[in-house]
Amino acid sequence: MTDRNGSARPIAIYYEHPEWFKKLFEELDRRGIEYQKIEAHNHRFDPTETESPYSLIVNRMSPSAWARGHTHAIPYTLEYCAHLKAIGANVINGYEAYLHEFSKVRQTRLLKSLDVKHPRSRVINHPSQAPAAAEGFSFPVITKANIGGSGAGIQKYDTPEELQRAADEAGIDFGIDNVALVQEYIPPRGEQIVRVEVLNSKFLYAIQLALVDPNSFNLCPGSYCRRNEDLACGVDGRNALIEKITPPREVIETVEKIMQTAGIEVGGVEYLVSDKDGEIYYYDINALSNFVADAQNVIGFDPWPLMADFIFDRAQHPAPALSI
Numbered sequence: 001m002t003d004r005n006g007s008a009r010p011i012a013i014y015y016e017h018p019e020w021f022k023k024l025f026e027e028l029d030r031r032g033i034e035y036q037k038i039e040a041h042n043h044r045f046d047p048t049e050t051e052s053p054y055s056l057i058v059n060r061m062s063p064s065a066w067a068r069g070h071t072h073a074i075p076y077t078l079e080y081c082a083h084l085k086a087i088g089a090n091v092i093n094g095y096e097a098y099l100h101e102f103s104k105v106r107q108t109r110l111l112k113s114l115d116v117k118h119p120r121s122r123v124i125n126h127p128s129q130a131p132a133a134a135e136g137f138s139f140p141v142i143t144k145a146n147i148g149g150s151g152a153g154i155q156k157y158d159t160p161e162e163l164q165r166a167a168d169e170a171g172i173d174f175g176i177d178n179v180a181l182v183q184e185y186i187p188p189r190g191e192q193i194v195r196v197e198v199l200n201s202k203f204l205y206a207i208q209l210a211l212v213d214p215n216s217f218n219l220c221p222g223s224y225c226r227r228n229e230d231l232a233c234g235v236d237g238r239n240a241l242i243e244k245i246t247p248p249r250e251v252i253e254t255v256e257k258i259m260q261t262a263g264i265e266v267g268g269v270e271y272l273v274s275d276k277d278g279e280i281y282y283y284d285i286n287a288l289s290n291f292v293a294d295a296q297n298v299i300g301f302d303p304w305p306l307m308a309d310f311i312f313d314r315a316q317h318p319a320p321a322l323s324i
Helices: 022-031 063-068 073-086 095-101 104-113 127-133 160-168 249-262 303-316
Strands: 011-015 035-039 056-060 121-124 141-145 155-157 180-184 192-199 202-210 242-245 266-273 280-286
Touching: 011 022, 011 303, 022 035, 022 303, 056 073, 056 303, 063 073, 073 095, 095 104, 095 249, 095 280, 104 180, 104 249, 104 280, 121 127, 127 160, 127 180, 141 160, 155 160, 192 249, 192 303, 202 249, 202 303, 249 266, 249 280
Parallel strands: 011 035, 011 056
Antiparallel strands: 121 180, 141 155, 141 180, 192 202, 192 266, 202 242, 266 280
8 A cells, every 4th residue: 555656555534424434443443554534524635636645545425414514525525536536546436436326316317227126206406397297106206305315305295286385385305406306105015125235336234124204214224223212223023123134136136236337335225115016116326334223233243344354455456356
């Protein structure tokens, strides 16, 4: 991990959320791996530089940063990732990954290109367009901001009249780029969804989440248990909020194909089984993963040491090694 002059170059962890990656930092510290923390919302770079000062940049930026007062860091990160790509820097979850992370429109287009079943969607740029965009859709429908994160900006409408009223009152959340999707709501069988996590674009584990509130779309696995402390997490029994599952082989292969196509090396894909037709629908692609809370009890192992292994290996060998 040296530059062209033979000087040692540290690993950089580029992040925004103040809590999500403490376990990663602890694991890197335990191993004595040299790294620097870079706050995405407090950063600058020289666009004329031709070499990165880091042996590896690990992009852990979240599109939900706007909810923590860091909206400015979202488009900035895209420019930084574009710069890193241009100079050939070694990056985990680089430019292509971030393009898909912060655009649900791109995610939908990707799923379509791979012939993966997903909810019918249309894109709008003004509330008045929502009723027409929903024509031909089965209700309920949802609207979601193109740049969201942790379920932010998702609203559900049970009838065309409810959607029309929201349009008339300009009550639809368009997020920070003034782009939104109108999408058919797919009722999940058993009020459950599945999130599949990947590391090095390969299957790592999957968890099934019980939807305590069908009208809430914030299913961040790192905090889902903590928001519902009255229910059990990571234990056996029908009341478990989160539990480990093994998806069918075709689901794992589909998720890996999605992530590899999107250039996402660490992240998760969410899917559900429709209560209407029994089909699997993929609906969310995440390039950021802070892993499930209480992982040892929920999935049976701690993923952070594996993440540290991956980071250390990529710092030494810039070309992705999809054998992990």
